[in-house]
Amino acid sequence: QVQLVESGGGVVQPGRSLRLSCAASGFTLSNYAVHWVRQAPGKGLEWVAVLWYDGSNTYYADSVRGRFTVSRDISKNTLYLQMNNLRAGDTAVYYCARDREGLVDFLFDQWGQGTLVTVSS
Amino acid sequence: EIVLTQSPATLSLSPGERATLSCRASQSVSSYLAWYQQKPGQAPRLLIYDASNRATGIPARFSGSGSGTDFTLTISSLEPEDFAVYYCQQRGNWPPAFGGGTKVEIK
Numbered sequence: 234q235v236q237l238v239e240s241g242g243g244v245v246q247p248g249r250s251l252r253l254s255c256a257a258s259g260f261t262l263s264n265y266a267v268h269w270v271r272q273a274p275g276k277g278l279e280w281v282a283v284l285w286y287d288g289s290n291t292y293y294a295d296s297v298r299g300r301f302t303v304s305r306d307i308s309k310n311t312l313y314l315q316m317n318n319l320r321a322g323d324t325a326v327y328y329c330a331r332d333r334e335g336l337v338d339f340l341f342d343q344w345g346q347g348t349l350v351t352v353s354s
Numbered sequence: 355e356i357v358l359t360q361s362p363a364t365l366s367l368s369p370g371e372r373a374t375l376s377c378r379a380s381q382s383v384s385s386y387l388a389w390y391q392q393k394p395g396q397a398p399r400l401l402i403y404d405a406s407n408r409a410t411g412i413p414a415r416f417s418g419s420g421s422g423t424d425f426t427l428t429i430s431s432l433e434p435e436d437f438a439v440y441y442c443q444q445r446g447n448w449p450p451a452f453g454g455g456t457k458v459e460i461k
Binding site: 277278279280294295328330338339340341342344345346347 | 388390396397398400403409410441443445449450452453454455
């Protein structure tokens with residue numbers, strides 16, 4: 234059974250850092266690109282970042298480039314989102330979402346349940 | 355950067371009725387348009403990709419059409435579980451983007 238489980242969210246002060254995790258099961262991360270998508274409270278969806286299935290590339294939305302970094306640990310089948318210099322505007326539920334096998338299609342066919350990040354002093 | 359405009363913002367219908375949701379792109383995205391359903395407290399679920407292809411396990415009452423800049427999601431006969439928010443998403447141009455959503459509520 235394919236599953237993505239996010240963790241690591243919480244309340245953090247502006248300017249501080251937080252690392253989110255996305256544990257995958259039922260499939261191997263090395264075969265799939267995985268994205269981060271966020272949703273501010275009561276708002277719509279915003280694509281944040283992607284790590285290529287072969288680990289060769291990462292891409293970021295302009296709003297987070299230079300502050301957020303995507304990485305993974307294949308041995309743990311887990312994806313990470315390191316978030317630095319957090320701002321109030323980063324407050325959102327963060328979802329990890331899987332792309333189609335062997336492709337970087339920006340098509341999100343499996344999603345985790347999300348983890349809430351609140352940036353507040 | 356492409357902007358996706360969804361209309362209406364809210365659609366009030368009764369079970370059994372037909373729902374027609376619109377998504378308009380600020381420039382052509384070819385057929386690279388997807389639709390997602392999101393229920394309260396849940397993650398989105400992929401319904402339709404490449405404008406008209408149903409994702410795995412999606413009932414036949416959901417259908418998509420369109421190309422270029424104008425797209426439609428149709429739910430032929432609303433079931434109680436279909437009342438939710440629907441988002442369109444384009445992947446034809448960088449960066450990928452979502453529309454603002456249409457809420458389908460019970461009338």
